[in-house]
Amino acid sequence: MNRKNYTFRIQRFDPEKDAAPRWDEFAVALESHERLLDGLGKIKDFMDGSLTYRRSCAHGICGSCAMKINGKNRLACQTLARDMPETVVFEPLPAFPVIKDLVTDMDPFLEKNAEVLPYLMNDEPPPERERLQSPDDQHKMLQAITCIMCGCCTSSCPSYWADKEYLGPAAFVKAARFVLDTRDRAEDERLSRVAHGQGLWRCHSIYNCVEVCPKEIDITGHIALLKRLSVKKEWAGRRFRKKG
Amino acid sequence: MRYKPQTGSLAWAIHRVSGLLLTLYIFLHLYVLSQLKDPVGYASVLKTLQLPLVRLGEAGLLAVVIGHALNGFRVTLLEWGVQTVLQKRLFWGAFAVGFLLFIIGAVPILGGG
Numbered sequence: 001m002n003r004k005n006y007t008f009r010i011q012r013f014d015p016e017k018d019a020a021p022r023w024d025e026f027a028v029a030l031e032s033h034e035r036l037l038d039g040l041g042k043i044k045d046f047m048d049g050s051l052t053y054r055r056s057c058a059h060g061i062c063g064s065c066a067m068k069i070n071g072k073n074r075l076a077c078q079t080l081a082r083d084m085p086e087t088v089v090f091e092p093l094p095a096f097p098v099i100k101d102l103v104t105d106m107d108p109f110l111e112k113n114a115e116v117l118p119y120l121m122n123d124e125p126p127p128e129r130e131r132l133q134s135p136d137d138q139h140k141m142l143q144a145i146t147c148i149m150c151g152c153c154t155s156s157c158p159s160y161w162a163d164k165e166y167l168g169p170a171a172f173v174k175a176a177r178f179v180l181d182t183r184d185r186a187e188d189e190r191l192s193r194v195a196h197g198q199g200l201w202r203c204h205s206i207y208n209c210v211e212v213c214p215k216e217i218d219i220t221g222h223i224a225l226l227k228r229l230s231v232k233k234e235w236a237g238r239r240f241r242k243k244g
Numbered sequence: 245m246r247y248k249p250q251t252g253s254l255a256w257a258i259h260r261v262s263g264l265l266l267t268l269y270i271f272l273h274l275y276v277l278s279q280l281k282d283p284v285g286y287a288s289v290l291k292t293l294q295l296p297l298v299r300l301g302e303a304g305l306l307a308v309v310i311g312h313a314l315n316g317f318r319v320t321l322l323e324w325g326v327q328t329v330l331q332k333r334l335f336w337g338a339f340a341v342g343f344l345l346f347i348i349g350a351v352p353i354l355g356g357g
Contacts, residue, residue, distance in 0.1 A: 070248070071247060072247070094247060161245050204259075205322055206256040207250065207251070207252025208247075208253055210331075218327075218329075220322070220328050224323045224325065227323055
C-alpha cells in the first residue's frame, strides 16, 4: 500500500449563503490506486457533509463527476490520485452556471444536444425484425457512440466560453453519430441544423475538446467531417439550382 | 477564464493575435502608401523605412505573416481530413519551418548577410 497525503483545494459556492465563490482546503490521505472521487467521498463522509458534487456510476460511464481539476476538465472517477501533485484544485465545469459547489446546471448543454435531433430518423417501412448494420458500418460510428455527454468538451471550448448559444463539440459529436449511422436518413436535415454561424463555423479547431474527452473521441475530426459534408451539400445544392 | 493551455489552444491564440495584428498592419500599410504622392514624400518615406526601429518592426511583421500563414495551412490540412493525432506535430513542424524562414528573411531586413 502506498498512502500519500493530498491537499484538496475546492471552490465552494452556496447560493443561499455566499455572494461569491470561496475556497476551502481539506487534507485527504489516499492510496495510490484510489481515484479523486474517492477523496471527495472521504471529505463528504467524514469532514464536511455540505460539500456538493455529482456522482453516480464512479466508473467513467455516466459522466456525472465531470469537473475542472488542476486547470483541466476531467472525470474525478477516472483520475488516479497517484497521477496528481500533492495539491489538487477542484472547480466546477467552466462556462456552465454553478448551482452549488461543484454542481453545474447542465440544461443549457443538454438543450444544444436536442437541437441536432439526437435520435434515429428513417421513414422507410421498418423490416420485420430490425434495421441491420454490418460490422463495418457500425465501426464508422464506433467513436461517436461512446460519448457519455459529461460536458467536459463543451465547457473546455473557448468558442463556447465566448458564445453560450454556440452548439458546442458534444452536440456535433451527437450529430455525427447519426450522420455516420447507415440506418439514418436525415443527414440533410441534421447538417442544416449544425452548419450555421453558431454551429460548425464557430469551431476554430482549438483541440481543447479532444484533450479532455474521457472517452478519447476524436471530436475535432468528427467536426471537420461535418464541415466537409456541409460544404459538399451546399455546393451540390448550388449546382442543382443552377441547372434547374 | 483560467484554463490550462495546450498546444492547440496556443496555436489558436497565436493565430488570433497575429490575425488582429495583420489587420491593423493593413491600415498602417495603406497610410504609408498614401504618403507617396511626390518625389519629396517618396524620399521621406524611404528615409523613415531605413530607421532601425522600423526595420525591427518589419522583421516582426515577417514573423507574424509566417506564423499566421503556416498555422492557417495547418488548420486547413486538419479540416481537409489530416488526422487529429498529428495536430501537435504539425504545429511544432510549422514552428520549426517558420523559424527557419524567419531567420532567412530577417537577416537581410536587419542589415546582415
